[in-house]
Amino acid sequence: MTEATFAKQFLAALDSRPVKLSADHVEDPRSYPARAAYTLPRPPKPMSKPQGRSGSNAGGPPGSERSFSVVIKSLRNPPLDLKLTSQSPNTSVLDLKAAVADQLAGSVALEKIKMLYKKKPVVDSKVLKELAEEGGPTTLEFSVMTAEAAQAEVAQGTSGSETLESPEFWEDLKGFLLQRIRDEKEATKIFDTFQTAWKAKG
Numbered sequence: 001m002t003e004a005t006f007a008k009q010f011l012a013a014l015d016s017r018p019v020k021l022s023a024d025h026v027e028d029p030r031s032y033p034a035r036a037a038y039t040l041p042r043p044p045k046p047m048s049k050p051q052g053r054s055g056s057n058a059g060g061p062p063g064s065e066r067s068f069s070v071v072i073k074s075l076r077n078p079p080l081d082l083k084l085t086s087q088s089p090n091t092s093v094l095d096l097k098a099a100v101a102d103q104l105a106g107s108v109a110l111e112k113i114k115m116l117y118k119k120k121p122v123v124d125s126k127v128l129k130e131l132a133e134e135g136g137p138t139t140l141e142f143s144v145m146t147a148e149a150a151q152a153e154v155a156q157g158t159s160g161s162e163t164l165e166s167p168e169f170w171e172d173l174k175g176f177l178l179q180r181i182r183d184e185k186e187a188t189k190i191f192d193t194f195q196t197a198w199k200a201k202g
Contacts, residue, residue, distance in 0.1 A: 065089045066138055068128045072100060072115075074144040080104070089129035093122050100144055114145040114179055121179050145175060170195060 068087045074080040082103050084096070097113045115122050117131055117140070131140060163169050173194065177187040 065129070068132065069139040070096060070128070071139060071141045072096065072144060073141070074146075076146070080144055087128060089127065089132075091128050092124060093126045094124035096142065097124065108146045112146050116143045116145065116179075117141075119143070119178065120184060121182055145179065164198060 066089065067085075068089065068091070070084040070087050070091075072080060072082040072084070080100065080103065082100065084099060093115050097110055097115060100113055100115075101108060101110045122131065122142075128140060132138070170191075174187065174191045177191055178184060181187045181190070
């Protein structure tokens with residue numbers, strides 16, 4: 001007997017047996033009530049389109065990352081007000097420094113440019129998506145410090161005690177401490193110590 005013949009005979013034997021269902025699954029069709037089709041009610045408001053996941057472009061294709069706008073400013077010499085739009089989340093701080101150097105037409109060397117984000121120095125390897133807050137704004141603001149600008153201010157400004165009395169000197173000192181220490185709390189503490197000691201001496 002081949003397998004196909006055995007399968008046919010086995011299935012025929014099963015078909016010949018009566019189908020038995022439990023009482024829970026049997027209902028007399030004569031007493032079955034007539035029921036109309038059920039339609040789901042309309043929602044009061046149309047359903048909104050699903051928002052993209054965190055870090056994706058709102059309204060963009062699924063899986064796409066949002067782009068950033070970068071504003072770079074400096075009130076010192078040379079003054080700078082640069083806006084970069086549609087920047088990739090993987091744009092690094094080094095890329096921003098290169099854009100600043102191009103804007104300054106090579107007057108400041110790339111290695112002399114220091115980038116600050118939220119008044120804190122950032123390393124060149126940082127990228128925009130690491131600095132941006134999750135679900136926060138897509139515009140990031142940076143400030144710039146250059147060694148050449150600081151030297152120019154010292155050479156052209158006042159000297160001696162007059163320099164110590166100017167608010168610009170203390171602002172530069174605070175920025176320098178923040179850049180070197182990279183801890184706003186510690187930098188402010190040391191800055192206050194310097195300023196208090198100078199005032200007590202005078």
